[in-house]
Amino acid sequence: MNAPHARQPGAALVSPAALASAALIVGNDLWLKRQHPGLVSGKLSDLGLCIFLPLFLAAVIEWTLHVLGRRVAVNVSACILAASYFAAIKVFPAATRAHVEWLSLIVPRWHFRAVTDPSDLVCLPAIAIAWWTMKRSPSCSQRVDTTGRADGRGACGHVRSRL
Helix, strand or coil, rough: CCCCCCCCCCHHHHHHHHHHHHHHHHHHHHHHHHHCHHHCCCCCCHHHHHHHHHHHHHHHHHHHHHHHHCCCCCCHHHHHHHHHHHHHHHHEEEHHHHHHHEEEHHHCCCCCCCCCCCHHHHHHHHHHHHCCCCHHHHHHHHHCCCCCCCEECCCCEEEECCC
């Protein structure tokens, strides 16, 4: 069966869910936490991260596989990887410190702060929003193929080898 449109690696990263979660993280960290610190502002970034991180990881995996010419569905892998990373930085102090150091390497002029807080794990179910977004995205719900077609057929419509 032919897909209605060509696969776009990383398409879920520009979905409304990804853009809204990124805006939530930035707005909360730059404004809300400073103006109204508390339980709600403390959890909003975690909620946004549980939505954005799997979408970001899926995009990275898709682009990497696209460059390598591989085929794979990435939504489950990205969600598991994101949930594992999030749980680690919320439960283990060493992982929290490593997370802050990694962010500081990426954006050296910004002072990052993270807290090891197992109660933040209540935000993990939000990963389901990311999974649902990826499931609806042609890039994640279809197998990745380097020809740009979501159905695994080459430019002339012939099924390509999986080798």
